[in-house]
Amino acid sequence: MPVPAQQRQVLLATSLSYALIMLDTSVVNVALQSMALGLDVTVSGLQWVISAYTLAFASALLTGGALGDRWGARKLYLVGLLLFTCASLACGVAASPGMLIAARVAQGLGAALLVPCSLKLIHQACPGPQQRARAIGLWASCGGIAMAAGPLIGGALTQWLGWRSIFFVNLPLGICGVVLAWRLLADPQAPQNVRFDWPGQLAASVALAALIGVLIEGQAPGWTSPLILSGAAIALVAGLAFVWIEARSPHAMLPLALFRQPIFAGSTLVSALSALVFYGLFFVTSLDFQQIRGYSPLHAGLAFVPLTAMVALASLLSHRVVRACGTRWPMCAAFVLYAMGALGLMQGGSLPNLLSMIAIGLASGFISPAATAPAMEAVAPQAAGVAAATLNTARQTGAALGVAIFGSLATALPSFTTGLSAALWAAAGLSLFAALVWGKVMARAAQPRRRPR
Known part of the structure; x- marks a missing residue:
C-alpha cells in the first residue's frame, strides 16, 4: 500500500474509533432517566453506570500504552476496539444494573487499550512533525465533533428507540473500525523487554475503586458505618502503597x-x-x-x-x-x-x-x-x-x-x-x-x- 494511502487508512480507522469513544462520554448522560425507569436503578446505581467506565479507563490507561509498546500498537488497538464493541453489545442487552455496570467496566478497559495505541499508530504512520501534528489535530477534531453531537444523538435515540439503542449504535461503527484496522500494515518488530508494573496497577485500581465506592455508597449505610470506614481505610492504604511502589519500582507505571x-x-x-x-x-x-x-x-x-x-x-x-x-x-x-x-x-x-x-x-x-x-x-x-x-x-x-x-x-x-x-x-x-x-x-x-x- 503506498505511504499516503496507508496514512489515510490509519487516520480514518483511528479517528472513527476515537469518535466512538468520545461519543460514549456524552451520549449516556441524557439516557440516565430512561435507564433508571427501565432497570429500576437508583441514583447511586446511575453514578456507577457513569463512573465504572471512567474508573476502568483511568485505571488501565497507563498500562494500555505499555502493552501496546510490547505487543504492538495494531494488535492492542484491535483488541481494545473489539472489547469496546462487544461490551457495547453487552450494555445494550443488560437485564440488570449489575450487568450494565460490569459491561461499562469492560467498555472502559477497551478504551484504555484503544486510545494510547491509536496515537501510537498515527505516530508510526506519520513520521514528519508537521504531518503528525495535522493528523493528531484531525483525530482530536473528530472526537470533539462526536462529543458535541453526543447529547443530541443520545436524546433522539433514547426518545425514539429506547435507551438500549445508544449502545447498539456503537456496533456498526465498531465493526467498521475493526475492518479498517485489520487492513493496516503489520506492526514493526516491537521491543520485547518492556516490563509491567503489575503491583502498581493493582494498588492504583484498588485505591480508585475503593474511593469511588465510598463516595457513591456512603450515604445509604451512613458515613461512619463499619463498611464505609473499612472502604475508606482500604482506599488510603492502597493509595499509600501505590506511592511507595512507584517510588521504588525501576519500571514504575x-x-x-x-x-x-x-x-x-x-x-x-x-x-x-x-x-x-x-x-x-x-x-x-x-x-x-x-x-x-x-x-x-x-x-x-x-x-x-x-x-x-x-x-x-x-x-x-x-x-x-x-x-x-x-x-x-x-x-x-x-x-x-x-x-x-x-x-x-x-x-x-x-x-x-x-x-x-x-x-x-x-x-x-x-x-x-x-x-x-x-x-x-x-x-x-x-x-x-x-x-x-x-x-x-x-x-x-x-x-x-x-x-x-x-x-x-x-x-x-x-x-x-x-x-x-x-x-x-x-x-x-x-x-x-x-x-x-x-x-x-x-x-x-x-x-x-x-x-x-
Missing part, C-alpha cells in the same frame, strides 16, 4: 519524578479538577433536567448542545489564545468561567441556563489543550509518552470523582434542589481554587532563578 516539575504537577492537578467539575456538573444537571424539570431525553439532549458545542469550539481556538496571551491569565479566566457557569445554573430559566452552558463548555474546551502544552514542555522528550498518559489518567480520574462527589452531594441533603445547590457551590469553589493554584504555579515559573554564588 507513574514515575513520581515527573511531579518534581511544578508546571507538570500543576497542569496535572488543574486538568483533574477541570474534568471533576465538568463531568460532575454534566451528571447532576442531567438528573435535574429529566427528574426535576421533566425534560424528555430529546429536550435534555438539546439543552446540552450549547455546552458540548462550546467544548469543541474552544478546543479549536485554544492554541490561538495561548499564542497571543500565554497560559497564565487565560487559564485563570477559564476557571472563573466555570464558577460563573455553575452559579448561573442556580438561577433557573432558559437564558441563564443557556449562558451557563456556554460558559462551562468554553472553560472545559479551553483548559484541556491549554494545560497540556506547558506540561509536555516541562518534561524531557523521552518522558513525553508517559507524561501524556498521566495527564489523560488524571482527567479520567477527575471525571469519575466528579460524578461520585457531585452525585452524592445532590442526593445527600433533604431535597434534590438543596443538594444540587450544594453541588453547584462545590463546583464554583473548586474552580476558583484551581484558578488560584494555576496562577501561583505560573507566577513561580516566571520568576528568574537565582544563580548560586
